[in-house]
Amino acid sequence: MTMLPRFRRRPWSRTSAPRRSGDETPGPPDWPEHAFEDRMATVEFRVAEQPHIVVDTEACRSCAGRPCIGVCPADLFTPTADGGMVFNHEQCFECGACTLVCSQEGTISWSYPPGGQGVVLRWA
Amino acid sequence: MTRFDVVVVGAGPAGSAAALAAARTGASVLLVERGPFPGAKNMHGGVIHGGVLERLIPRWWERAPVQRWVTRRTTMVMTGTQSLSLDFRSAGWTRPPYNGATAYRSEFDSWLAGEAERAGARLVCSTTVTGLLRAPDGTVRGVTTDREGGDIEAGVVIACDGVNSLLTGEAGLSAARDPGNFALGAKEVLALSREEIDERFGLSGREGAEIEMLGCTAGIPGGAFLHTYLDTVAVGVVVSVDGLSASGVRPEELIARVKAHPSIAPYLRGAELKEYSAHLAPQGGYDALARLAGPGLLVCGDAAGLCLAAGPWLEGVNFAIGSGMAAGEVAARSVRAGDVSTAALAAYRNRLEASFVLSDHRRWREVPRLLRSQAVHEKYPRLVCDAAERVLTVPAPRPRKGLSSILRETAAANGTRLRDLVRDGWQILRSFT
Ligand SMILES: Cc1cc2nc3c(=O)[nH]c(=O)nc-3n(C[C@H](O)[C@H](O)[C@H](O)COP(=O)(O)OP(=O)(O)OC[C@H]3O[C@@H](n4cnc5c(N)ncnc54)[C@H](O)[C@@H]3O)c2cc1C
Ligand code: SF4
Ligand code: SF4
Numbered sequence: 004m005t006m007l008p009r010f011r012r013r014p015w016s017r018t019s020a021p022r023r024s025g026d027e028t029p030g031p032p033d034w035p036e037h038a039f040e041d042r043m044a045t046v047e048f049r050v051a052e053q054p055h056i057v058v059d060t061e062a063c064r065s066c067a068g069r070p071c072i073g074v075c076p077a078d079l080f081t082p083t084a085d086g087g088m089v090f091n092h093e094q095c096f097e098c099g100a101c102t103l104v105c106s107q108e109g110t111i112s113w114s115y116p117p118g119g120q121g122v123v124l125r126w127a
Numbered sequence: 128m129t130r131f132d133v134v135v136v137g138a139g140p141a142g143s144a145a146a147l148a149a150a151r152t153g154a155s156v157l158l159v160e161r162g163p164f165p166g167a168k169n170m171h172g173g174v175i176h177g178g179v180l181e182r183l184i185p186r187w188w189e190r191a192p193v194q195r196w197v198t199r200r201t202t203m204v205m206t207g208t209q210s211l212s213l214d215f216r217s218a219g220w221t222r223p224p225y226n227g228a229t230a231y232r233s234e235f236d237s238w239l240a241g242e243a244e245r246a247g248a249r250l251v252c253s254t255t256v257t258g259l260l261r262a263p264d265g266t267v268r269g270v271t272t273d274r275e276g277g278d279i280e281a282g283v284v285i286a287c288d289g290v291n292s293l294l295t296g297e298a299g300l301s302a303a304r305d306p307g308n309f310a311l312g313a314k315e316v317l318a319l320s321r322e323e324i325d326e327r328f329g330l331s332g333r334e335g336a337e338i339e340m341l342g343c344t345a346g347i348p349g350g351a352f353l354h355t356y357l358d359t360v361a362v363g364v365v366v367s368v369d370g371l372s373a374s375g376v377r378p379e380e381l382i383a384r385v386k387a388h389p390s391i392a393p394y395l396r397g398a399e400l401k402e403y404s405a406h407l408a409p410q411g412g413y414d415a416l417a418r419l420a421g422p423g424l425l426v427c428g429d430a431a432g433l434c435l436a437a438g439p440w441l442e443g444v445n446f447a448i449g450s451g452m453a454a455g456e457v458a459a460r461s462v463r464a465g466d467v468s469t470a471a472l473a474a475y476r477n478r479l480e481a482s483f484v485l486s487d488h489r490r491w492r493e494v495p496r497l498l499r500s501q502a503v504h505e506k507y508p509r510l511v512c513d514a515a516e517r518v519l520t521v522p523a524p525r526p527r528k529g530l531s532s533i534l535r536e537t538a539a540a541n542g543t544r545l546r547d548l549v550r551d552g553w554q555i556l557r558s559f560t
Binding site: 039041042043045046049070073074076077078096097098099100102103104114115116117118119121122123124125126127 | 161162163166167168169170171231232233252253254255272273274290291293304306309311313314315316359361368369371372374375376377378379400401402403404405406407
């Protein structure tokens, strides 16, 4: 399976940025958290050649909040250094969260992969 | 073109229940699933409440692929460093008809679809339904699929295609897709030996534990859960999509915080990640349901929004099965009678109104809104935990204070008015009773 390089990883410190006042949740746990790639490697994906989700990444350039980046549980929306956006459908849970929060209607064309392809969950 | 009396789209619990109920009346039934097997696309917190299943499949507990029977239910109210638990166990829950069962959806959904097949329904997997076929007057007459020559004619189509139902959208029956009406669930299944699980959670045999947590989602409306299987545990969060989006905290980071909590970490020490997953759940309740019927079309389960999600508490499988059973029977009867108009299919909604499916949703109408308020997710858990800490900390050499002054002082320190707590608590109680 081909994978786009991951442009940016999120160290623990990023989570503390928008922390609310009075939130004293402890920092990193006392065992190593999984790297995101290892987490996704636990999931089986039967990758279809044609993407089931197509993002008009040009439109993303004018999107202010870019909420898709934070909600996608598979972390598939990756902003590029020049203000653009890269989307990769290969490890998609087909959950639908991105279309719910997308701030510009019509930017995400969302559907399901062909029968038998896409995510296969066994322990959920 | 092939024709079936009833075509059911989606082999989740709603679809398999609908197919089973329709096939039992003698109708010809096709059950179409896009996954390579039923359950491959599906995820839940882990606990199935089987009450309604007993009406569909008597003595289901002797056949269903159950991991553990829930005999211990803990509700934990927490802050980042404290927790207060209500821990309930019942010997009654160790016997049929049981109260809750943990199961993997891959196994449970495959089993239930197999029961529908045994009743005479035909199951076809690895096939995505891509749209509806309609008569000139708009009546739904079948479905199109992504198989070559895969159009299928139907007397009635039953949409059981889950929370992102494309069919309900195409038919114009779905409610507004407001992010506040949906919760994102993300969970980790972690491997741990059966002996370790028994030991850590105080279980034996097939006994299972279920922990629901409030106040541990970084102020985002929602909650967290920890469920035991035979040799795995599932730990995850369910959070309002609009709140998640506004928070800037990522789903897997929320799970990591729950796992690191001093009250949870000891249960999970040394457990190995087996699978990560994510799924949406409807949480708008009664006021955000889809229209349940159109000409030639019925809508069940998550596709209709029939799921109760309030904080960490999620119930959907029972409503999916209840609505699927009713839809299967009404569809088969309407096809036999030769009338599949919206008026004829309204019998489906009437049946749901008279059953637990819509009466529970009506009763809980206000609960989703209440439990989504910030106070419930941040202020009240903190107030409760701080007050508990003051009550339970032995203050000597200073004299003890009375409970009411502790409560008043803690509330003031937390910027909460006791009056609001009492009012909200009363409203929530009233919705349950
Ligand atoms: C995090 C989380 C935790 C939960 N915890 C619990 C819990 O502990 N207890 C509980 O009772 N409920 C729980 N629920 C809710 C429960 O999972 C759902 O309410 C239930 O699965 C709904 O059943 P369904 O049959 O309507 O939909 P689903 O189970 O989603 O099934 C829909 C089926 O349709 C198929 N499908 C979709 N589109 C197509 C198409 N176009 N063509 C062919 N097939 C298609 C899908 O592949 C899928 O198999 C939870 C939900 C979440 C997200
Ligand atoms: S459907 Fe879910 S997993 Fe897939 S890209 Fe959208 S948010 Fe990410
Ligand atoms: S929210 Fe929509 S428009 Fe904005 S960056 Fe994401 S996909 Fe692009």
